[in-house]
Amino acid sequence: MEKRALKLSVNGQEYEVFIHPKTLLVEVIRDHLGFTGTKRGCETVSCGACTVLVNGASVKSCSVLAVQVEGMEVTTVEGLEQDGKLSPIQKAFLDNGSYQCGFCTPGMLMSATAFLKENEGREVTEHEIREGIEGNICRCTGYNSIVRAIDAVAKGTYKEE
């Protein structure tokens, strides 16, 4: 029950927080560090709104104990922009209208980012894109526009200028 110090890196910045061991990663990200882009949705590992990257791999931060990411590199949606500019997938989401209420968007962006990184340099099918976001639920039924946005980035439409 004793609080303990936890060191982790979020979006390239080192942090040290003092937490109860039962604290979830999403709580550290939102409540301790203030990165409220990451959403708390179902809190049962179902909806994917809380998706962040840990050492580059997507996880649902509502169901990871924060103490387990000691010393690891966490990326949240706030970490996607590059030098003050939106990342290709963020631009593609804007251009394709890939959101309605926006609640699933941060999680979708993180799953899409992991998917694009994993498949860099190879052609992907629509089916593969859909599998890449299988862990993220959108209740405004915006999947088609999300798939189009990911497809556009995969095809190189948003190559760095």
Add this chain to the structure above:
Amino acid sequence: MINDFNYLKPGSVKEAFEMYAEHDDCKVICGGQSLLIVMRQGMVAPEYLLDIKGLDELRYIKYDEKDGLRIGATTTHREIEKSPIIQEKYPVLSLMETKLASIQTRNWGTIGGNLAHADPAGDPAPVLIALNANIKVGGKNGERTMPLEDFFKDYFETALEKGELVLEVHVPVPPAKTSVAYQKFNLLDSDMGIVAVAASITLNGDDTCKDARIVLGNAAPIPKRVKNAEELLKGKKFDEKLFEEVGRISYEESEPVADIHASEEHRRHLLSVLTKRMIKKAWEQARAVA
């Protein structure tokens, strides 16, 4: 609301054994993809939580042509799914993993945690039992190995004694002309199976059935072998009427419960259909392998 627990983080397997032996009312967490859900619901509220996620000595996939496959307990589902050697030698295991929950869960959840949780709807157990896998467990007083099908005792209950951890899954080299097929029935790929069937078929040189293993998932308190059906297949030729009969045995011998997803009758029906299909599929695949 997760209860206040004392957090134990061993630096080695040996230290984990000692810590686990010393603390009563202690639960083990690895990826926690199942455990944290039941802890949040208040169904599990241990005084101590032993975190073995960081034990990389249990995180490995080893293959040897004589010994077969060995997977350490803290290996993630995603590592199994993406392993080239598993894709080549045990494709059914990799395919099963691609349909296990979501990518995020597979990135963090582990094979040891999945088996120790012993949810009858879990995906790996039926496939591994069809593959004749063994499980190695151990604690301060030593290690022991048992067939995986003997590991499951009841809903969420296993043969683990106090102070024992799951250490490794061992999958032997399959006999010649053997193939395993697995399918679960669900509405979304990433859901747990409403029911599932794994079937392993080994053929003789003359294409008759030498050996069969049929395992039903989410059809009983534990993954269920259908031994009467297996016996019926032995020595027989490929025969769709026979597969119908085998499906009927699955229907009769399963003990599914009704829930929000499906009635008992519907589950039995699905089990009979999937049994028939998986035997046929495994049989056809076995013909093609050396």
